[in-house]
Amino acid sequence: MTIGDAAIAAFLVAVLSCMMPLLLAAIGETVGEQSGVLNVGLEGVLLVGGCAAFATTLATGSFWLGFLSGAVAGMLLQSLMVLLAVRLGANQIVVGIGMTLAGAGASSMFYDWAFASSRPRLGKPEGLLPSMFPILDAPSAWVPILSLHGMSYATLVLAVLTSLWLHRTAPGLRLRVAGQKPAALDSVGGSVVRTRSFAVLFGGVMAGLGGAYLAVISAGTFTPGMTHGLGFLAIVATMLARGRMALLVAVSLVYGLFVATGTVLQLTSVSIPSDVISMAPFVAVLIALAVFGGRDSPSGRGLPSGRGSPSASGH
């Protein structure tokens, strides 16, 4: 590996470190939103997922087990949204704010209780195929790409599969109908509640994976409140992409490039204040929304729905 390769690898890792947690969380949020549930508690789910993944990876030494535990933890917290909002018809925003508080509070408490005195860190994750390099004798330009953790590739695969599921399959169509015309799904014998429950739990898995990526791959540790608004950024990115997965990947990539470039520039004389870097995506989103307007959202989004209930009509 030459110095050029090392620099490319470092930059690539920096880009993916920012991009992947955002993309994972936003894929999950997209599925939830398409089914008619706006989850503003994503920040809490990311934190819980990250905390669980970190603790598991630290205990077992396996990054993949860490991801599994992050996904389970995210799904567990998200099941509150299923129970209270989807099943019992409570307001999604109120439940979401509770999830943010619960997730942030619980993960911080757990960290304090388990790690505050030792403040452990994880080692570097293994690349996808580290042992194959000598055999492959790959051109050196490929080395940085092949040395990434497998979850980076899995995320992109998940993005493609989710897109196919939403737009090319019957279950995906049903899911989008649950978001846009719950009554229509109801009238053909589908269950809005079951469809939304599944979508929300899937969102929990993805956000849990996103938090896990942030903790075990990007940061190599968990610290309370480490997301710094990434969950809200994912909500905003989801709104911007309006269910189109390619756009979501593009938005996440631009964000990753932006943050990584900002970090690189801080090493030079042209330094951008970190406050500007952290607020710029939100400024960009507000401008985009001002320009393109709000032709967004499944119209049934945010409304509770029960079979035969008046609210199932989406009004």
Add this chain to the structure above:
Amino acid sequence: MSAAIDLLLRTIAPILLALVAGGAILVALGADPFAFYADVLRLGLEGSGWQQTLTAMAPLLLIALGLIVAFRAQLWNLGYTGTYLLAAAVVAGVAPDLLAVMPFGLALLLLLVISIASGAAVAIVPAWLKATRGVNEVVTSLAMSFVAIGVANLLVRGVFQDPTVSVPQTRVLDLGLMLPYLPSTRVHIGFAFALAAVLILHVVLTRTSFGLRIDMLGASPRAAAHAGVDVRRLTFAVFALSGALVALAAAVDMLGLWGYMRADWNPGYGDKILPFVFLARLSPLGSIPLVGFYALFATGGTIAAQRAGISVDILSVYVALVLFFMVLIEALGSRLPFGRSYLRRGLIGGWR
């Protein structure tokens, strides 16, 4: 069961259940919940505790008002965190200069006006996007909150940075230039100001046509428009008022309690007061005892948690538990036949 008792029960039950569930968490972490709750009460009430509790209530009441105004109109202004922090940065940044060059009363008035302007400016962006571009205010007010937080930190690290210290913070306000205390207490007059604001807003929301229009907008924007309400103008007015009230909380807090603002500081008032605002059924008067309870719990709980060797973030968990039990009781209550749901459409029945 009479309606009043039912109401009281539904307000208190979520808090009691949260205390029980939170106690179980304390046990799991190896702490003694009874000692913790005794500490909370002692630290929050005894000695100077009650004065700290009342001082903490001042900004919390004003933020609660800001949330109540918006939520009554079914406008989800979730930008309270950024609104608070930007106003805090601006007030803390300019206060030392203003108070130095002009009489106290005039400077104070000017500072309040500045904070109102900063709060309204943050809130007006989602209002504009909703009223003219049809963009949902939940996401835009959240995004605006992060923009405001960024600007606040830039200001504190930039023009408002105290050059004499190395940490990024504003100049510390001279103790003699802060809000005076109420007679024979150590509670600054911001508390009385907040109480007065609660009373005024209660009258405005329940006894004036403006309040009625807000409730109509909350009940149904289409019906409100049909009845001759200028929905667009009212949306702007509600957002601006909501932002202004949250910003006033910051001004009162900076001038009365803290005296300076540090970069990346965030007390997180809004999220924690939100469940109690709903428990108060979006009534300004009703928010006084509930905000008082949270102020007591937070004041005593911060030190009690340290004593028990537990992260202060347990307060967030308690608030979340209150919220979940409230939602659960409300949702089950609206299905089971124990009376009509007490809440406005805000909590049950979704949003637009």
